[in-house]
Amino acid sequence: xxxxxxxxxxxxxxxxxxxxxxxxxxxxxxxxxxxxxxxxxxxxxxxxxxxxxxxxxxxxxxxxxxxxxxxxxxxxxxxxxxxxxxxxxxxxxxxxxxxxxxxxxxxxxxxxxxxxxxxxxxxxxxxxxxxxxxxxxxxxxxxxxxxxxxxxxxxxxxxxxxxxxxxxxxxxxxxxxxxxxxxxxxxxxxxxxxxxxxxxxxxxxxxxxxxxxxxxxxxxxxxxxxxxxxxxxxxxxxxxxxxxxxxxxxxxxxxxxxxxxxxxxxxxxxxxxxxxxxxxxxxxxxxxxxxxxxxxxxxxxxxxxxxxxxxxxxxxxxxxxxxxxxxxxxxxxxxxxxxxxxxxxxxxxxxxxxxxxxxxxxxxxxxxxxxxxxxxxxxxxxxxxxxxxxxxxxxxxxxxxxxxxxxxxxxxxxxxxxxxxxxxxxxxxxxxxxxxxxxxxxxxxxxxxxxxxxxxxxxxxxxxxxxxxxxxxxxxxxxxxxxxxxxxxxxxxxxxxxxxxxxxxxxxxxxxxxxxxxxxxxxxxxxxxxxxxxxxxxxxxxxxxxxxxxxxxxxxxxxxxxxxxxxxxxxxxxxxxxxxxxxxxxxxxxxxxxxxxxxxxxxxxxxxxxxxxxxxxxxxxxxxxxxxxxxxxxxxxxxxxxxxxxxxxxxxxxxxxxxxxxxxxxxxxxxxxxxxxxxxxxxxxxxxxxxxxxxxxxxxxxxxxxxxxxxxxxxxxxxxx
Numbered sequence: 203x204x205x206x207x208x209x210x211x212x213x214x215x216x217x218x219x220x221x222x223x224x225x226x227x228x229x230x231x232x233x234x235x236x237x238x239x240x241x242x243x244x245x246x247x248x249x250x251x252x253x254x255x256x257x258x259x260x261x262x263x264x265x266x267x268x269x270x271x272x273x274x275x276x277x278x279x280x281x282x283x284x285x286x287x288x289x290x291x292x293x294x295x296x297x298x299x300x301x302x303x304x305x306x307x308x309x310x311x312x313x314x315x316x317x318x319x320x321x322x323x324x325x326x327x328x329x330x331x332x333x334x335x336x337x338x339x340x341x342x343x344x345x346x347x348x349x350x351x352x353x354x355x356x357x358x359x360x361x362x363x364x365x366x367x368x369x370x371x372x373x374x375x376x377x378x379x380x381x382x383x384x385x386x387x388x389x390x391x392x393x394x395x396x397x398x399x400x401x402x403x404x405x406x407x408x409x410x411x412x413x414x415x416x417x418x419x420x421x422x423x424x425x426x427x428x429x430x431x432x433x434x435x436x437x438x439x440x441x442x443x444x445x446x447x448x449x450x451x452x453x454x455x456x457x458x459x460x461x462x463x464x465x466x467x468x469x470x471x472x473x474x475x476x477x478x479x480x481x482x483x484x485x486x487x488x489x490x491x492x493x494x495x496x497x498x499x500x501x502x503x504x505x506x507x508x509x510x511x512x513x514x515x516x517x518x519x520x521x522x523x524x525x526x527x528x529x530x531x532x533x534x535x536x537x538x539x540x541x542x543x544x545x546x547x548x549x550x551x552x553x554x555x556x557x558x559x560x561x562x563x564x565x566x567x568x569x570x571x572x573x574x575x576x577x578x579x580x581x582x583x584x585x586x587x588x589x590x591x592x593x594x595x596x597x598x599x600x601x602x603x604x605x606x607x608x609x610x611x612x613x614x615x616x617x618x619x620x621x622x623x624x625x626x627x628x629x630x631x632x633x634x635x636x637x638x639x640x641x642x643x644x645x646x647x648x649x650x651x652x653x654x655x656x657x658x659x660x661x662x663x664x665x666x667x668x669x670x671x672x673x674x675x676x677x678x679x680x681x682x683x684x685x686x687x688x689x690x691x692x693x694x695x696x697x698x699x700x701x702x703x704x705x706x707x708x709x710x711x712x713x714x715x716x717x718x719x720x721x722x723x724x725x726x727x728x729x730x731x732x733x734x735x736x737x738x739x740x741x742x743x744x745x746x747x748x749x750x751x752x753x754x755x756x757x758x759x760x761x762x763x764x765x766x767x768x769x770x771x772x773x774x775x776x777x778x779x780x781x782x783x784x785x786x787x788x789x790x791x792x793x794x795x796x797x798x799x800x801x802x803x804x805x806x807x808x809x810x811x812x813x814x815x816x817x818x819x820x821x822x823x824x825x826x827x828x829x830x831x832x833x834x835x836x837x838x839x840x841x842x843x844x845x846x847x848x849x850x851x852x853x854x855x856x857x858x859x860x861x862x863x864x865x866x867x868x869x870x871x872x873x874x875x876x877x878x879x880x881x882x883x884x885x886x887x888x889x890x891x892x893x894x895x896x897x898x899x900x901x902x903x904x905x906x907x908x909x910x911x912x913x914x915x916x917x918x919x920x921x922x923x
Contacts (some may be wrong), residue, residue, distance in 0.1 A: 204541040226778060228311045233318045233335040233489035236428035237363040237398060238264070238289050241300035244324045246289040248307065251317035251655060252279040252726040253578035253689060258309050258316050262287055264296055265304035265396040267367070279316070282608045282655045282727055284580030304365035304428070307335070315725055317578055317687035325377040325679060328439030328559055331432050332683040338367060339425035344450035347376075347418040347429050348548050350479040350516060351444040355558040358440065361432045362401040362416055368426045376402050377419035382518045389418065393427075413477040413516045417547075431879045438558035439514035440682050440884060444550055445565065449481060452545020453570035459536035460626050460669050461592030462492060462552035464526055467677050473522035476776070478538065482546030486512075490519050492526060493624035494534040501622060510543035511547070516901070519589065535594045535626040536564060544568070550657065559680040567669045569596035574784070575660035579672035581607065581631050583652045587676035588632035591656055594669050595621035601668055602661045604732045606722075607631060607647060611652035615642035615730025618661060621668070623870040631656075657723050659693035663786065689724040691784035694775035696722040698791040699731075700767065706798040707759050708833020710893045715741070715795060717757040717769040739771045749797045762801040762902050766794040801835030803905040804867065809893045809914040818883040818922035824858060824914055826893040828865070828872040835869040837904055840899040843876040846913050850887020855880055855919060858891060878917065885919035 204649055238246040252258050258281075262274040274292045279285045294298045309316045318335030353360070364374040376389035389401050401412075420427045431444035478488050490506040504525045509517050526534075540547040549562040581589035595601045600623065605616040607629075614634070621627055633639075635647040660668050671686035701716045717734040741751040748763035757767055770792040778782040805828070812823045828839060843858035858876035865874055878891070894911035897904060 205442065217899065226312050230308060230310050231313070231314065231316070232306060232308050232338060234306045234367050234425070234428055235318070235320050235333050235335045236365045236430040237302070237333070238303065238305045238320060239322060240290045240293045241302050242324065243326060244322050244408045247286040247321045247323070248289055248305070249284065249319040249321060249442070249580055249685065250277070250279050250287065251284045251319070251580040251687065252281055252579060253317060253655070253657065253723070254311060254315040255281040255727050257281060258311050260307050260309045260316060262289070262292060262307045263305070264289070264292060264300045265365070265398065267303045267398045268299065268301040269394045269396040270299045271396060272300055273590055277707050278679045280378055282657070283610070284653060284655055302398070304367065306367070310610065312725060313337070313690045314573070314687065319685045319687070321683050323468070325681070327436045328680040329434055329436060329441040330681045330683055331443045333430055333443060334686055340390050341425070341764060342427065342446070342448045344448050345420050345422070346449055347427065347446040348415070348481050349431055349444050349446040350413065350415040350477045350548050350700045351431055351433060352413045352477040352518060352550065352552070353402055353433065354475045354554045355435045355438055355440045358433055358435045358592055360403045360414065362389060362403065363398065363430045363432065364393065364418065365398040365400070365428045366420055366422070366426065367428055369395045370422065370425055373397065373421045374418060374427065375444060376416060378414060379516070380414040380797055381412045389416070413518050415479045415516050416795045419423045419479070434559060439578055440554070440558035440561060440612055442552055442561050442563055442680055446861045447548050449545035449548070451568070451571055452543070453568050454544055455540050455542060455547070456569055457538040457566040458569050458594060458596045458669055458767065459564040459566045459675065460594035460671055461628065462536045462564050464494070464531050465529065467555055467560045470557050472553040472555050472560065474526065474551065474553050474638040476519040476521055476536070476551045477516065478509065478511065478519070478547055478549045478550065479516045480513055480547055480798070482542050484541045484542060485511055485512050486540050486547060488538065488540040488547055490536065490538045492529045492534050492536055493626070495625055495691055496528070496530045497529070497532045501625060503624065506688060529655070531594070533628045535624065536566070537624065539567070560677070561680070562673070562682050562782050563623045563684060565684060565686055569669065570666050572666060572669065573688045574665055574691045575668035576692055577604070577656065577658045577670040577672070578687050578689050579685045581654050581656050581672065581676055583632050583635065585676070586678035587674055587681070588870060589631065589672050589674045590631065591629040591658070592670060593621065593658060594626040595623060595667065596669055597667045598623045603658055603668055604661060604729065605629060605658035606729050607634065607654060609647060609651040612645065613730055614645060614647050615732060617642035618732045618735070624674045642730050657689070657727070657729065659689070659721065659723060661693070665692055690722045691776050693721040693723045695773035695791065696720045696728050698773070698793045700769045700795040702795060704796045705757070706800065707829060708802040709759050709761055710833065711759040713757045715751065715757050715767065715769065717755065717771060717793070719773070734771055739769050742768050744768070746827060748799050757797065759797070761800040762799055764796070764798050766796055768792055768794045772906050800833070801905045802831040802841065802900055803907045804831070804834055804895065805829045805907040806893055806895060806910060806912040809891065809912050809913060811917050814915065815918040815920060816880045817920045818880055818885070820880055822878050822917055823875050824891050825873055825875045826912070828874060828895065830867040830869055830872055832869040834867050837897070837899055838866050839865050839867060839895050841874040842866055842894045842896060844892055846890040846892040846911070848887060851885065852887045852889060852919060853882040853884045855882065855885065855889070883922045886921055888916040888918050890914050890916055
């Protein structure tokens with residue numbers, strides 16, 4: 203049997219926290235991208251993603267190729283929502299000098315509270331490029347920028363884009379090199395303030411399918427140079443964005459990628475293209491592996507043949523292992539490890555279909571190079587496109603996280619998820635919505651919702667153990683873009699509860715309780731409730747003689763009374779140390795549920811005769827109806843029948859028979875009957891029968907409500923007819 207749930211509520215929540223950055227004062231901030239264009243039928247879209255709880259006003263700023271500046275009208279983005287800005291429309295208003303160039307935006311808020319991404323699309327030719335915005339110096343803190351890329355499709359154009367983000371002239375010195383070619387292509391030049399240049403590498407050098415690399419140096423301040431590489435073959439619909447890396451930001455000798463695409467798309471077979479370059483001074487060895495999860499939940503890892511790289515050398519990994527073509531693979535990641543100092547090897551990876559039209563770039567991250575194990579992304583479902591989210595464990599130990607899909611009017615929670623070492627997990631927003639999959643609070647994403655915000659955070663004591671990204675995929679049109687913005691820090695404890703919050707029942711009843719936690723993200727947004735694993739929780743009862751609760755959260759009613767059941771566990775919240783560092787602080791939360799245990803009761807609800815008059819030698823049946831609570835089921839009682847009173851002339855009669863009946867109660871109605879025989883022909887009067895219930899069970903364990911005994915109506919005993 204189960205207790206009755208009276209209500210579900212927050213109990214003893216303790217101190218609510220508002221996120222690490224929730225109370226940080228807002229300040230004017232600048233987010234920078236390298237390049238937008240409206241030329242050659244490209245459409246550029248600025249994707250704004252407000253991770254904070256309140257509306258933020260954003261001012262887009264375009265810089266023409268020659269350095270001209272145009273401030274667009276401000277746009278407002280609501281809390282925990284995304285917004286797309288049509289840069290083609292802004293460029294048209296700005297004039298012909300702004301058909302292409304550098305881009306930035308400003309807002310007043312907290313660090314990375316407003317995320318920004320850029321998408322450049324030529325839908326007719328199935329070409330797409332993307333870029334993530336960051337504050338000056340966050341992406342490139344030193345004057346050295348390095349990129350490596352592959353050219354999996356012949357007759358491909360490679361464009362190196364460089365933008366000066368400052369008001370001072372910038373001197374650039376760089377070169378492009380290709381594997382197997384001894385002659386580098388120089389990329390020298392001076393960039394005027396806010397100027398952008400697009401350097402198209404000579405086609406003659408890159409007709410073959412081979413990898414290449416670009417090295418850049420500049421004489422400006424931190425973050426003065428932004429750079430990207432666009433690789434494309436418009437005849438095949440092949441396009442890819444290649445990011446630069448700053449070797450000075452290397453923290454480990456590893457690269458990790460979340461969401462390596464394997465298999466095929468619409469029968470167009472994918473192959474993994476992984477390029478690496480040694481930018482260090484010594485020969486090094488580079489190893490790569492692909493950890494994967496099958497659809498049945500089993501996991502495996504495929505090691506690729508190791509590479510030896512001389513200083514400056516570029517190579518491609520052999521990713522032709524047949525194990526990577528298993529149809530049962532659900533998700534995969536990529537792990538690269540090299541010998542030498544952090545940052546001395548750079549890498550890039552993508553999955554490219556045989557036709558060249560389907561391209562899935564895989565951003566690679568130094569696992570200790572980001573800000574936190576978090577993510578804040580926009581999501582869209584539009585026509586044949588949909589957003590998926592990949593989250594990867596970069597460590598050798600299990601890690602936990604939880605994710606929210608936010609939409610106008612609600613949010614859907616993933617509950618707490620555990621990633622095995624090296625595992626990648628995927629969330630397909632369209633599938634979750636269309637399947638009406640229930641979230642951690644029992645709700646679903648409405649079927650007509652098409653846009654929103656995604657936030658996820660690590661739950662644990664270690665930071666920088668997970669990486670993630672969002673990818674918007676349109677298989678039909680061969681368009682794929684990535685968005686990968688972090689929050690400043692991981693989520694903090696907000697409040698807790700034990701659910702259900704209040705129960706009532708009878709001794710022996712059992713109820714399952716869940717310890718639940720709600721966290722706030724970095725910017726103070728309360729996230730969805732999730733279940734805390736029982737192995738992290740300590741359960742206790744204030745009065746175990748009334749009710750107990752075991753280590754699994756199963757509560758059992760013992761005896762009549764009232765008590766509280768408690769759950770406690772360790773929590774973590776973060777606060778700033780006065781600078782940009784988040785300091786974890788640990789505490790214990792305690793929440794409770796009230797329990798009312800009632801002694802089960804029975805009631806003699808009625809005593810009736812089947813006949814109200816009988817003559818000599820006739821019988822009447824008296825029936826008592828005994829109503830029993832569910833908690834009384836199985837208990838033994840005795841039902842007694844005896845004369846209560848008589849009137850007139852009653853010489854004698856037989857019964858009630860039986861005078862006592864043992865009964866094993868069932869929940870609900872328990873009918874018990876006895877027979878009376880008018881055995882004397884001289885009777886001419888009436889009798890009434892009492893029905894009583896007796897039991898050896900203490901009153902604290904079984905209570906009799908109402909009248910006991912309960913009297914019957916009058917039965918007339920008449921002479922013979």
